Amino acid sequence: MSKYQRQATHDIITFLIEQGIEIKDHDDYLSGHPGVVFSKEITSETCEQLRELSHSGQIPTLFCCDCAISGNTIWQLLEAGACDVLTCTEYRVIIHEIITRLQRWEIIDCMVNSPAVQNTLVGESSALKAILRQVVEVAHFTDSSVLILGESGTGKELLANLIHTLDARPDKGDLVILDCSTIVPELSGSEFFGHERGAFTGAVSSRDGVFALANGGTLFLDEIGELTLTLQTQLLRVIQEHTFKRVGGNAWQRTSFRLVCATNRDLRAQVQKGEFRTDLYYRIASYICHLPPLRERTEDILPLARYFLKTDHPAQDPPELDTPVQEYLLRREYPGNVRDLRASSCTHAMPLYRKRRYYSGLHSAR
Numbered sequence: 001m002s003k004y005q006r007q008a009t010h011d012i013i014t015f016l017i018e019q020g021i022e023i024k025d026h027d028d029y030l031s032g033h034p035g036v037v038f039s040k041e042i043t044s045e046t047c048e049q050l051r052e053l054s055h056s057g058q059i060p061t062l063f064c065c066d067c068a069i070s071g072n073t074i075w076q077l078l079e080a081g082a083c084d085v086l087t088c089t090e091y092r093v094i095i096h097e098i099i100t101r102l103q104r105w106e107i108i109d110c111m112v113n114s115p116a117v118q119n120t121l122v123g124e125s126s127a128l129k130a131i132l133r134q135v136v137e138v139a140h141f142t143d144s145s146v147l148i149l150g151e152s153g154t155g156k157e158l159l160a161n162l163i164h165t166l167d168a169r170p171d172k173g174d175l176v177i178l179d180c181s182t183i184v185p186e187l188s189g190s191e192f193f194g195h196e197r198g199a200f201t202g203a204v205s206s207r208d209g210v211f212a213l214a215n216g217g218t219l220f221l222d223e224i225g226e227l228t229l230t231l232q233t234q235l236l237r238v239i240q241e242h243t244f245k246r247v248g249g250n251a252w253q254r255t256s257f258r259l260v261c262a263t264n265r266d267l268r269a270q271v272q273k274g275e276f277r278t279d280l281y282y283r284i285a286s287y288i289c290h291l292p293p294l295r296e297r298t299e300d301i302l303p304l305a306r307y308f309l310k311t312d313h314p315a316q317d318p319p320e321l322d323t324p325v326q327e328y329l330l331r332r333e334y335p336g337n338v339r340d341l342r343a344s345s346c347t348h349a350m351p352l353y354r355k356r357r358y359y360s361g362l363h364s365a366r
């Protein structure tokens with residue numbers, strides 16, 4: 001290392017420490033905590049470790065200045081998931097940006113580990129943790145619309161609630177939920193935009209629709225894939241311009257809301273088939289969150305089962321899940337995902353436990 005490099009290394013470390021930033025060593029980096037990592041040597045193993053970490057949602061800034069580093073290596077590290085690679089020559093340009101990002105990560109880490117998040121979306125899989133990190137960031141630091149995809153029972157509505165809870169807007173309004181699969185076509189205009197008194201037979205008084213009710217808050221449109229093309233066209237303007245007219249009214253009204261949509265359909269395929277408007281798709285999908293089915297995150301099964309035994313039977317002592325029950329829960333299939341785990345397994349597991357007949361009972365319950 002040249003004299004210049006040694007001085008630059010010293011400068012960077014001093015500067016970061018002055019800013020209150022902890023420099024992590026290689027072991028910390030492997031434990032998955034994001035931050036600035038000092039690495040003496042970059043090998044192919046480093047890239048592999050980084051790749052594994054970034055798949056679990058952790059994106060450490062790799063701070064590397066103790067070795068000569070080629071453009072090719074920098075590119076490999078970035079591709080493997082590092083957010084930044086600092087070399088001794090150009091650190092001053094990006095250091096402030098990195099500090100801001102680290103501070104943001106610290107807040108995100110705190111929020112992800114807070115009871116509000118941990119007790120809402122329960123689970124220990126790296127897939128769920130990665131989703132939570134991203135959702136916390138989008139919900140707390142942006143006003144982006146969010147599209148939640150996932151099979152039935154994977155927790156889409158729960159996630160929509162969490163996005164609203166974590167939204168940092170001051171004097172935030174309400175969370176308004178509309179299930180698009182239950183809309184009666186003749187009343188859809190009124191449901192969305194509200195109506196004036198006398199607008200149609202039966203409109204005895206004026207009424208707000210969901211776009212007005214969600215003003216200042218969050219509008220959650222569940223089962224958005226069920227909307228007809230006519231309704232999609234009607235919604236485009238208000239979602240784009242945030243203005244609308246009540247049915248039977250002439251005045252434009254303004255509204256401001258965060259839009260969260262969910263569907264268990266393949267919305268991209270619907271767009272390709274012409275069943276869902278492309279322009280609406282891009283409006284609602286600024287950020288897409290895909291909740292994987294339970295079979296792809298089996299590490300969540302036991303923590304969820306323990307949680308449901310505790311919350312769904314608060315008057316009773318939740319039993320410890322012993323080995324046969326754990327094996328049963330891990331072995332069975334969950335076509336209805338978490339809803340299925342909650343309804344069938346836990347309601348079976350608890351009484352079976354009580355009677356201490358669970359072992360044979362669980363076999364016959366399959």
Ligand SMILES: Nc1ncnc2c1ncn2[C@@H]1O[C@H](COP(=O)(O)OP(=O)(O)OP(=O)(O)O)[C@@H](O)[C@H]1O
Binds near residue numbers: 152155304338
């Ligand atoms: N990670 C989780 N932690 C705790 N409870 C969960 C979790 N995921 C789902 N649940 C529970 O599972 C059930 C189904 O969740 P939810 O209604 O959010 O799913 P959904 O994907 O919106 O389903 P659908 O598409 O059928 O409307 C609820 O009882 C919810 O509380």
